[in-house]
Amino acid sequence: MAAQVITITSGKGGVGKTTAVANLANALAMDGKKVVCIDGDIGLRNLDVVMGLENRIVYDIVDVIEGRCKLKQAMIRDKHYPDMYLIPAAQTRDKNAVSPSDMVRICNDLRADSEFVLIDSPAGIERGFRNAIAAADRVLVVTNPEVSAVRDADRVVGILEAEEKGTPHLIINRLNSALVKNNDMLSAEDVLDLLGIQLIGIVPEDETVIIGSNRGAPVVTDNKSRAGMAFRNIAKRLQGIDVPFMDLDHQSGLWGAIQRLAGRK
């Protein structure tokens, strides 16, 4: 095995990075993949609660870096999927406790016996973000169909290109198709046209996401959840499987256009 290291980032906070990481990790684990998640938000630990693993934390990533424990000791095994792990962020330290080379070293150690390493980046474009992208083989940018989120996503895409991390793929999160239909929300097509990068998934706004994070059980495990299905599809695409984009109740024709945009170079 040689893991693919994938960083999920966004620029703006609150667009759904942590939710995306928790859901994609669960979806990959449901497909039988060995997954390790890393919470890259040092000082503002959150992935543990969204994944429902907050009571199992003994060591964190800073303990690994500063030699207080072995990497394996900081890997918390998931309650439902024995091949899914979380390396939590330190809660009482700041981003300066980790360097980009620490992240590269940890990810290289993880590559040998896992298939996916998912890194949850903090918001912003500073040290924590630089740490989160240092080891990435590919980057997913999460945005909402909203002016400030799209602007910040564009900044992040520009930085990733300047850092020669390649062009990231886009997750459009919290699309409200009723608002789009009424022309009161940017459509997925608009966002793709503005950002000029390839799409990997559109997640509809869905209240089951909040219910899932309340319980610490990401919505991908809920078969009836539309957002869950969108995340399961993205997880398939990360595995190189071609899955058609979901129809989110739009007039026909638009989806054909999105497929074309998504497939363009």
Next chain:
Amino acid sequence: MNFFTRKKSAVSAKERLQLVLVHDRTDLTPAQLESLKDDLLKAISNYIDIDPDAVQIGLERDGRSQRLVADIPLRNVARHRTG
């Protein structure tokens, strides 16, 4: 503008973002773009006769790349040659 004639908000969002992203990506403010335009016209005027009021210079997007597009109509110089 009343409620019925008002532009739908998604249209405003897209138009505003198009402008903001071009300036973010090029790190060029609208004022700097104006002074670039003036310098460009001055340089061109040293060689050919142009109508400064008809000139259109702006930034355009094409995927993730930007280009500076200038449309500079030349004044008709034929009569100077014959006359």
